[in-house]
Amino acid sequence: xxxxxxxxxxxxxxxxxxxxxxxxxxxxxxxxxxxxxxxxxxxxxxxxxxxxxxxxxxxxxxxxxxxxxxxxxxxxxxxxxxxxxxxxxxxxxxxxxxxxxxxxxxxxxxxxxxx
Amino acid sequence: xxxxxxxxxxxxxxxxxxxxxxxxxxxxxxxxxxxxxxxxxxxxxxxxxxxxxxxxxxxxxxxxxxxxxxxxxxxxxxxxxxxxxxxxxxxxxxxxxxxxxxxxxxxxxxxxxx
Numbered sequence: 001x002x003x004x005x006x007x008x009x010x011x012x013x014x015x016x017x018x019x020x021x022x023x024x025x026x027x028x029x030x031x032x033x034x035x036x037x038x039x040x041x042x043x044x045x046x047x048x049x050x051x052x053x054x055x056x057x058x059x060x061x062x063x064x065x066x067x068x069x070x071x072x073x074x075x076x077x078x079x080x081x082x083x084x085x086x087x088x089x090x091x092x093x094x095x096x097x098x099x100x101x102x103x104x105x106x107x108x109x110x111x112x113x114x115x
Numbered sequence: 116x117x118x119x120x121x122x123x124x125x126x127x128x129x130x131x132x133x134x135x136x137x138x139x140x141x142x143x144x145x146x147x148x149x150x151x152x153x154x155x156x157x158x159x160x161x162x163x164x165x166x167x168x169x170x171x172x173x174x175x176x177x178x179x180x181x182x183x184x185x186x187x188x189x190x191x192x193x194x195x196x197x198x199x200x201x202x203x204x205x206x207x208x209x210x211x212x213x214x215x216x217x218x219x220x221x222x223x224x225x226x227x228x229x
Contacts, residue, residue: 035219040124042221043205059216090159102147102209102217106159 003027006091006107013081014115021076021110023091032074033104035090036060043090049074081114088112119208121220129228130198136191136223138206147209148189149217150180154202162204165189176200198229 004025013019025032030051035043035058045058049068063085064078074093078085088111092104122137140146150162163174170182180191189206206220 033217040222040224042119043219045216045218048216059218092159102149102207102215103161103164104151104159104217106151108158 004091004093004105004107006089006110008110009108010111010113012113012115015080015082017081017114019078019081019112021089021091021112023074023076023107024072025074025093025105026072027093027095027105028071029093029105030071030096031094032068033092033094034058034064034066034074034076035092036062037088037090037109039088046089047076081112083114086112086114119206119218119220121204121206121223123223124221125224125226127226127228128196131195132227134191134193134196134200134225136204136206136225138189138191138220140187140189140206140208140210140218142187142208142210145211148180148182149207149209150174150178150189150191151205151207151219152202153205159205162191196225196227198227201225201227 007022032049034047036046037043044060046062047066049055055066064076088109090109091107094104119140148165151159152162153159163172165172165182173179178193203222203224205222207217209217
């Protein structure tokens with residue numbers, strides 16, 4: 001069972017509000033990721049981190065930002081939410097071990113609705 | 116653009132039927148291949164993976180997948196499905212050509228009728 005947690009699971013919020021989606025893992029993984037998934041669509045990588053104080057943009061451009069001050073936490077922030085940000089956000093982590101390259105452990109997701 | 120393609124978006128079948136989900140990728144060179152599954156209301160979890168060796172990989176719950184390098188394919192199979200196999204299935208590829216970041220296909224939603 002993966003030990004990666006996301007909060008909130010569901011969030012409905014008005015346009016212009018600032019939101020932070022929390023993600024934490026207890027597996028000691030250095031690598032963490034945020035994916036965005038719209039219904040019926042593929043997962044798109046929006047941010048990743050390979051360790052503390054390391055963050056990178058993913059393949060899909062996103063107005064969100066992330067931080068990695070501690071190994072176990074990788075929060076995602078939207079400064080001013082808009083309806084176009086409505087989506088499901090999935091956090092994941094992975095080990096550095098070579099034999100696990102590419103194997104991700106996922107949280108249960110945060111479903112964001114912006115009105 | 117390089118990508119991962121899953122040919123079927125939705126599959127509906129009856130219990131005991133056989134299942135095969137197609138996955139093709141366009142990356143050259145070394146690849147690691149995965150199938151992830153998301154059961155209703157649950158998080159994505161690994162079903163099986165291929166790194167090297169025997170191209171026929173066996174995973175959990177009776178699933179298997181075959182890597183055919185010449186066809187750039189990694190199709191998922193199960194000889195006899197159960198109602199509990201109702202889920203969304205995602206193929207994913209980790210390729211050096213893509214900076215070793217995992218790229219997902221669009222997913223296939225499978226509904227098994229009891």
